[in-house]
Amino acid sequence: xxxxxxxxxxxxxxxxxxxxxxxxxxxxxxxxxxxxxxxxxxxxxxxxxxxxxxxxxxxxxxxxxxxxxxxxxxxxxxxxxxxxxxxxxxxxxxxxxxxxxxxxxxxxxxxxxxxxxxxxxxxxxxxxxxxxxxxxxxxxxxxxxxxxxxxxxxxxxxxxxxxxxxxxxxxxxxxxxxxxxxxxxxxxxxxxxxxxxxxxxxxxxxxxxxxxxxxxxxxxxxxxxxxxxxxxxxxxxxxxxxxxxxxxxxxxxxxxxxxxxxxxxxxxxxxxxxxxxxxxxxxxxxxxxxxxxxxxxxxxxxxxxxxxxxxxxxxxxxxxxxxxxxxxxxxxxxxxxxxxxxxxxxxxxxxxxxxxxxxxxxxxxxxxxxxxxxxxxxxxxxxxxxxxxxxxxxxxxxxxxxxxxxxxxxxxxxxxxxxxxxxxxxxxxxxxxxxxxxxxxxxxxxxxxxxxxxxxxxxxxxxxxxxxxxxxxxxxxxxxxxxxxxxxxxxxxxxxxxxxxxxxxxxxxxxxxxxxxxxxxxxxxxx
Amino acid sequence: xxxxxxxxxxxxxxxxxxxxxxxxxxxxxxxxxxxxxxxxxxxxxxxxxxxxxxxxxxxxxxxxxxxxxxxxxxxxxxxxxxxxxxxxxxxxxxxxxxxxxxxxxxxxxxxxxxxxxxxxxxxxxxxxxxxxxxxxxxxxxxxxxxxxxxxxxxxxxxxxxxxxxxxxxxxxxxxxxxxxxxxxxxxxxxxxxxxxxxxxxxxxxxxxxxxxxxxxxxxxxxxxxxxxxxxxxxxxxxxxxxxxxxxxxxxxxxxxxxxxxxxxxxxxxxxxxxxxxxxxxxxxxxxxxxxxxxxxxxxxxxxxxxxxxxxxxxxxxxxxxxxxxxxxxx
Numbered sequence: 001x002x003x004x005x006x007x008x009x010x011x012x013x014x015x016x017x018x019x020x021x022x023x024x025x026x027x028x029x030x031x032x033x034x035x036x037x038x039x040x041x042x043x044x045x046x047x048x049x050x051x052x053x054x055x056x057x058x059x060x061x062x063x064x065x066x067x068x069x070x071x072x073x074x075x076x077x078x079x080x081x082x083x084x085x086x087x088x089x090x091x092x093x094x095x096x097x098x099x100x101x102x103x104x105x106x107x108x109x110x111x112x113x114x115x116x117x118x119x120x121x122x123x124x125x126x127x128x129x130x131x132x133x134x135x136x137x138x139x140x141x142x143x144x145x146x147x148x149x150x151x152x153x154x155x156x157x158x159x160x161x162x163x164x165x166x167x168x169x170x171x172x173x174x175x176x177x178x179x180x181x182x183x184x185x186x187x188x189x190x191x192x193x194x195x196x197x198x199x200x201x202x203x204x205x206x207x208x209x210x211x212x213x214x215x216x217x218x219x220x221x222x223x224x225x226x227x228x229x230x231x232x233x234x235x236x237x238x239x240x241x242x243x244x245x246x247x248x249x250x251x252x253x254x255x256x257x258x259x260x261x262x263x264x265x266x267x268x269x270x271x272x273x274x275x276x277x278x279x280x281x282x283x284x285x286x287x288x289x290x291x292x293x294x295x296x297x298x299x300x301x302x303x304x305x306x307x308x309x310x311x312x313x314x315x316x317x318x319x320x321x322x323x324x325x326x327x328x329x330x331x332x333x334x335x336x337x338x339x340x341x342x343x344x345x346x347x348x349x350x351x352x353x354x355x356x357x358x359x360x361x362x363x364x365x366x367x368x369x370x371x372x373x374x375x376x377x378x379x380x381x382x383x384x385x386x387x388x389x390x391x392x393x394x395x396x397x398x399x400x401x402x403x404x405x406x407x408x409x410x411x412x413x414x415x416x417x418x419x420x421x422x423x424x425x426x427x428x429x430x431x432x433x434x435x436x437x438x439x440x441x442x443x444x445x446x447x448x449x450x451x452x453x454x455x456x457x458x459x460x461x462x463x464x465x466x467x468x469x470x471x472x473x474x475x476x477x478x479x480x481x482x483x484x485x486x487x488x489x490x491x492x493x494x495x496x497x498x499x500x501x502x503x504x505x506x507x508x509x510x511x512x513x514x515x516x517x518x519x520x521x522x523x524x525x526x527x
Numbered sequence: 528x529x530x531x532x533x534x535x536x537x538x539x540x541x542x543x544x545x546x547x548x549x550x551x552x553x554x555x556x557x558x559x560x561x562x563x564x565x566x567x568x569x570x571x572x573x574x575x576x577x578x579x580x581x582x583x584x585x586x587x588x589x590x591x592x593x594x595x596x597x598x599x600x601x602x603x604x605x606x607x608x609x610x611x612x613x614x615x616x617x618x619x620x621x622x623x624x625x626x627x628x629x630x631x632x633x634x635x636x637x638x639x640x641x642x643x644x645x646x647x648x649x650x651x652x653x654x655x656x657x658x659x660x661x662x663x664x665x666x667x668x669x670x671x672x673x674x675x676x677x678x679x680x681x682x683x684x685x686x687x688x689x690x691x692x693x694x695x696x697x698x699x700x701x702x703x704x705x706x707x708x709x710x711x712x713x714x715x716x717x718x719x720x721x722x723x724x725x726x727x728x729x730x731x732x733x734x735x736x737x738x739x740x741x742x743x744x745x746x747x748x749x750x751x752x753x754x755x756x757x758x759x760x761x762x763x764x765x766x767x768x769x770x771x772x773x774x775x776x777x778x779x780x781x782x783x784x785x786x787x788x789x790x791x792x793x794x795x796x797x798x799x800x801x802x803x804x805x806x807x808x809x810x811x812x813x814x815x816x817x818x819x820x821x822x823x824x825x826x827x828x829x830x831x832x833x834x835x836x837x838x839x840x841x842x843x844x845x846x847x848x849x850x851x852x853x854x855x856x857x
Contacts, residue, residue, distance in 0.1 A: 232817040240820075253632075253821040311609070318612035319632065385604065385633050392605020400604075400804060407710075 025525050026223040027508070029518075030235055031248040033375040034200045034228040036406050039182040040156035041108075041117040041171035045409065046273075046425060049154050050517040054205055054224070055095075056156030056188030059086060059105065060149045064511040064522060066272075066334075066429065068149060072100065072157050072189065081144045081470075082127075088135045092212045094159045095193045102131045107160035107169075109139070117171035121436050121448050122151050122428075125467050143468025146475075150428040162187035175413035191217065191521040192224060202227050217521035224520055230375050230404075239264065239503060246510050248518065250503040252321045252378060263506035271500045272334045272514040273425035274327055275377055277310075277370075277387065277493040279303055280418035282453035288418030290367035296360070297368075297418070303490040304346065305356035309394040310387060311348040312495055319382045324496040329487060330424060330434065332497055334514060337431030337479035342487045345494070353394040365395025371420040372400060373408040378498055384421055387495075412451045415442075420451065423498065427515055431479045435463045439486055454491045569851045576847040579840040586837050590646040597639035599624075602805060608634045613818075616825045629825040631814060637825060640811055641833045647807035648837070651721055652788040656780050658726030659787075663733025664776060668764045670734065671741025682738065685731040693786070694793055696728035701799050714802050721800055725790045732779050740772040774852045781845035785838045792834055808834045 035051035036043045061071035073086040092100040106129040112119040113126055125145045130138040141148065163169050166181040186194050191213060192205035205224040213219070227244075229235040232251035238244045240261065250258055250266070258264050279297045280286050286295040296302045312326035328345040331338045357365065372384035381402045388398035398419075411417045426433050440446035440463045441455040462482045469475040502518070504510055510523045561567055570576055589596055600606050611620025611634035619625050620634065628637035670681040688696060704720040705713060744750060745768065753763050788808075794800035795809030796816075803810055808830050815827025 233820060236820050251817065251821075253818055253823070257820050257822070314610050318609055318634070382632055386609045388604040389607040389609055389633060392603065392607075395605075398604060401714075402803075 025221055026225060027221040027246060027510075027520060027523060028225045028227070028244045029246040029248070029520075030227045030229045030238065030244050032228065032230050032232075032235065033405055034226075035203070036409070037172055037174060037183045038186045038194070038197065039168070039172040039174075039180065040158055040186070040188070041112040041119050042174045042183075043409070044118040044122070044154065045405075046516055049427075051203070051226070052156045052186075052188075053154070053190065053517065054192045054520060055186040055190045055194055056158055057190050058153050058155050059157065060152045062153050062427075062513075062515070064513050064519060066514055068153070071153075072105070076149055078144075078146075079138070082141045084139045084141070084145075084148050085132075086137050086139065088137065089212060090135055092189050093210055094162070094187055094189050095208060096159070096162065096187060097210075098159060098161060100157070100159075100189050101134050102137045104157055104160045105129065105137050106131050107163065108157045109155065111158070111163070111169065111171055112155050114170065115444070116173040116175070118174065118448065119155055121446055122155065122433070123148075124436070124445050125151075141468075144470045145468060146470050146472075147428060147430055147432065150430060151433075154427050156188060156190075158182075159187040175410050177410070191219065195223075200228055211521075213521060217519075218524050219521055220524050221520050239505070242505065245505045245508045246518070246523075247503040248516070249378060250501055252323045252501070255321070255323065255501055255503075258503055265504050265506060267500070267502045267504070267510075267512040268323075269500050269512050269514060270325065270333075271425070271498040271516050272332045272427075272429070273423050273498045273516065274330045274332055275324075275380075275383065275421065275423045275495045275498055276330045277306075277495065278412075278417075278420045278422050278452050279306070279491070279493065280451070280453055281491065286418040288369045291362075295418070296362055296366050299360050300490060301356045301360045302362065303493070305353040305360070305394065306391060306396060307346045307490060307493045308349045308353040308356065309390050309396070310493060310495070311390055312345060313348070315383060315386050316496060319379050319386050320496065320499075323499045323501065324378070325499065326496045327494045329483070330438070330492050330494050331431060331483065332426055335426045335429050335431055335434070337476060337483065339480065339483035339487070342483055350394050357395060362395070365397060367397040367399065368419050369399045369401055369417075371408060371411055371417040372402040373405040373421065374402045376405040376408070377421075377423045380421060380423075383495065387421075412449065415451050415453075417451060422449070424449075425515060431483065432463065432466050435459070435466070435479075435482055435486070439463065439482070439491065452491050454489065456485065456489070459485055566851050570847070573847060575843060579843040579847075582836055582840040583844060586645055586649065586840070589642050590649045593642045593646050597636075597642045598627075599636040599639040601635040601640040601643055610634065613823055615823075616829075628829045629823075631826045632818065632823075637811075637829050640806065641808065641830050644806050644808045644811050644830060645833060645837065647718070647801055647805060648788050648791055648809070648834070651718060651725070651791045651801070651807065652784050654722040655725035655729065655787040655791070656783045658722060659729040659783065660733055660776060660780050662726065663730035664737050664769070664772070666730065667734035667737025667772075668741055668768060671738035672745055672760065672764055672768070674742075678738070681734065685734050688728075689731050693725075693728040694790055697724040697790055697794060698797075698799065700724040700727055701794065705799075714804070717801055718805070721791060721794060724794070725787050728790070729783055729787065732783065733776060736775050736779060737772045740775065741768055744768050744771050778845060778849040778852060781848055782842060783845075785841040785845060788834070788841070789838050808837075 033047055035048040036045060040052040040056050057072045059071050059073040061069050063069050072089050074089050075087045077085055079085045088102050088105060094100055109129045111117060113123050125141040126139055127142050128140040132138055168180050168182040172178050172180050172183055184197050191208055191211045193208050195204040195206045197203045203226045207222045235247055236250060236254045239247050255266060259266055280295060281298055282295060283298050285293055316324045316326050328343045329339055370384055370388060372381055374381040384400055384402060388400050391398050412420055436446050437449040439454060439459050441460050442450045459482060462478050466475050466478045500516055502510060502512055507526055509526060510518050608622040611622050611624060611630050612632050614620040614626050614630040616629040620630060626636050630636055666681050670678040701720060701724040708716050750763060750767060753767055791800060791807060792809030795807050796813045801807050801810055811830035812827050818826050
């Protein structure tokens with residue numbers, strides 16, 4: 001026994017040595033911001049999810065073309081109208097070597113589904129997760145839920161035993177600034193293990209050689225060194241000088257230059273994400289403007305005026321250097337139910353804007369604070385400055401409060417803003433996700449990112465119905481009606497669809513994904 | 528300053544002591560006295576100094592009368608034309624406006640931005656120097672006059688601080704202040720915090736010089752005489768000793784102004800200084816830095832040249848003043 005173990009380790013060891021000699025490859029990756037937390041259920045936000053999904057796996061994954069494929073679940077089917085059965089992959093272990101079982105699935109889904117988890121809207125339809133045996137779970141939903149598998153693609157499975165041991169059985173309460181063990185540590189089954197984590201400085205992941213997907217994905221990258229670099233010019237300089245292999249978000253003003261460089265490749269494509277402005281619609285006085293006793297933006301004609309004042313084409317041409325697609329709806333064209341015929345902007349018309357403001361009783365305009373992130377979306381701060389300028393020209397004076405995205409998202413989470421910039425991607429590729437988070441009344445369960453205070457009974461009814469409607473045609477009718485309602489209320493002012501530009505050093509391939517979430521397990525080296 | 532004038536006979540600034548009495552009666556005579564002095568002679572015979580003085584004066588005038596001189600109001604968001612963004616120098620933007628130094632990414636006129644930026648830079652530099660001077664001179668006077676443990680404590684603190692680079696001290700103080708001030712007030716407080724940070728990082732120079740001179744002066748007859756007739760120490764310090772150290776303090780302050788302007792630019796370039804809504808020259812350079820790779824050089828080069836010219840001129844003036852006031856070099 002002893003000798004066999006020794007032999008095994010020798011064989012394994014030599015195998016590893018060969019492998020590392022052939023491809024001891026590190027991917028040095030930079031982006032403008034860092035994951036906000038490592039707690040996989042605390043913040044439903046792009047870069048944070050990207051990091052989580054390298055350390056953990058979801059039950060259901062999306063491949064690089066956004067098609068659904070098995071993750072930790074090998075198969076799934078609806079066994080009853082309100083029950084989905086998931087077969088759990090066997091022989092999967094966590095990074096600490098313990099087995100991954102159906103218990104962990106139930107634990108993770110419950111953790112992700114309860115406050116203060118930011119994923120509770122995703123899976124608000126789940127009533128109970130029943131462990132049938134070690135490899136089978138039954139997910140009971142409040143009504144029929146045809147898109148449950150799509151809703152599980154961003155939900156990380158974490159170790160129940162580890163969470164209990166470290167007292168992190170509930171997700172970190174991000175908005176209140178809570179800290180817990182899971183913020184800096186992680187225990188998942190994912191393709192990469194956490195080696196070190198320095199928030200906002202450097203995160204190092206190493207390949208999990210026991211990964212269940214070793215044969216399914218190329219898994220060529222052995223080490224990921226992730227360095228957030230917020231300065232645009234520094235990020236580009238680092239890429240040009242060969243200090244980086246992959247930049248997720250090279251600044252748009254430098255793309256031309258980068259394209260001319262022989263040894264840098266730029267992958268371009270539309271992202272499944274729109275950038276828009278949220279407006280506070282609540283009737284009561286807002287502390288984020290200078291109007292006493294009432295909230296000007298509660299008046300629809302004021303919102304219409306602000307919309308007319310924004311020249312999205314100029315933003316596209318100057319701020320984005322042509323690398324964006326102005327849009328008239330916050331629904332990206334990728335998603336089911338995208339209202340193509342409604343995707344038309346209100347015309348840029350300053351005269352009309354001034355007229356509307358005057359009719360609403362604000363001929364002298366008013367002052368409002370715009371909250372803006374400065375390290376989340378492409379040129380986010382510059383977009384806000386441009387918006388401030390454009391609104392200023394029709395008499396709405398904008399005080400810009402731009403800050404790092406962790407503070408920005410806290411302000412939105414705490415509803416401490418009256419006017420803000422937000423980008424929204426749709427990982428389920430279905431309109432329901434947009435309505436659920438952004439249009440449903442903010443009731444603690446749904447509407448968690450609806451900081452506008454928009455509340456409409458018909459909208460709520462439609463959102464809840466489309467969550468359980470199995471007949472596709474009827475469901476799509478509901479979605480169409482909801483978009484009609486959403487567009488006519490001008491809850492959000494859309495700006496544009498973001499365009500992705502992933503820059504890699506020659507010899508490195510990171511397949512482009514419309515969700516802007518690189519899957520490094522599929523990255524390859526071709527030199 | 529009133530104190531220093533009444534004691535002008537002892538001041539090194541007044542090279543021709545014999546005429547001092549006459550000048551107090553006739554203002555015309557005073558003007559004549561200035562043009563007749565050694566300092567004016569050394570000034571007018573140094574073309575570089577004259578040039579520096581003119582440039583410095585122009586910057587001061589531009590800063591003071593910024594709203595009258597600047598062709599645009601660059602920091603009123605409503606007055607900007609985004610469609611003019613990235614207009615190169617000496618060209619017309621799409622809106623038909625003409626821009627001497629071009630525009631930045633938001634369509635802001637770089638020339639106007641420099642004028643308003645110089646205003647912030649000079650304001651911060653001036654106030655920081657004033658703050659450092661008041662603090663350093665007071666502590667130096669006390670240390671030099673009292674001696675003993677007071678002297679030891681003050682000067683050891685100064686030594687410790689001198690062993691750190693000034694910018695590091697400023698960064699530290701700025702970081703501490705930022706952590707203590709609530710987030711909502713940070714934007715408004717930034718400029719004051721900046722002034723105090725730079726001021727606190729720069730007082731040691733003044734304290735050391737003043738202490739040395741004070742130690743020499745306090746044993747002179749006039750100080751002892753004052754002490755004998757029962758003048759209080761504070762009065763002796765500020766009425767009798769201070770005027771004698773003002774010459775060297777003035778030199779340090781002039782050079783210090785150049786250093787403070789650069790320190791402010793450095794902090795703002797690092798993104799910890801004044802916010803982009805009220806940019807100083809350093810902030811403008813930082814903003815422009817993002818567009819260097821893409822070829823929009825004018826956004827950062829022009830503010831950079833302005834900063835160099837301002838700092839260099841003030842520095843040269845300080846150098847000249849040091850030489851002119853140094854009796855050993857005459």
